[in-house]
Amino acid sequence: MGTAERYQTSADGAAARSAVRQRAEAPDRDIPAEGHSARAAGRDASRQGAQEQPVYRPLWVEEPARRRRMPDPVRTAAVRAVLLVAVTLLQAMVAFLCTMAGSWLAFPMVLSSIASTVVATWGVLDVWVTRQVWNQRNGVVSAPSSTARALRRERRRARRQARATERGQARIRRRGGAGQLSHS
Template sequence: MRAVLLIAVTLLQAMVAFLCTMAGSWLAFPMVISGVVSTIAATWGALDVWVTRQVWNQRHGVVSVPSSTARALRRERRRTRRQERAAERARGRIRRRSGAGQLSHS
């Protein structure tokens, strides 16, 4: 959040510096200087967020790409579920077919 605010303020300062320069205002030079300082601060903020995320991921072992073993396990679970659903459908068809054509169940 801090990095987003720093970047937003930097963009705002750059726009004000540009408009002051176009208008020939005395405020143009101080705005350009503060814009340079803000750019450095915003870059630091963005790098801080990026590095912090990288360190956290390394320490906690979080990998965004699933490993091949996890993928294989998921594939196997899916295959088992699919077979169970197919067997259930087949049982339902057999029950319906065996009851067809009977006038009474006794």
């Protein structure tokens, strides 16, 4: 029972509110509150009958992805880059803390952080290069007017035509040259 139903104005507002208190429900609305016996819950359900059926909502609703999934090589490079950047940040933090504590480990950690920064930069650039290479090889097919799709269609047409020509030549050879117009 919602708030609007609970506070309806009627001739006897107090009686309406007390009736609401007698039929208290848990916040989930379809689960009776504590203190209600199974018999009382059954009476309430039979009284409501077909008027009000509990609506069961799913826990979550699957929505279609907004973007297509990244290609496997690009995703692999991205995971590698994230791991490298995480290790680099961890090393930088340890180097900073060792420096602040005056530990002997500070200098080696600073050197390894510098080397790790170079490697992490390479990892991030690798994602970008891998993505560019994948797009160049496979084309971007997200839009119907994609040039890659048109090029593939053209190549398919050329291959079909080449196969048809090859079949025709093989047929002529099998007949022993009967299909030739001149014998030169």
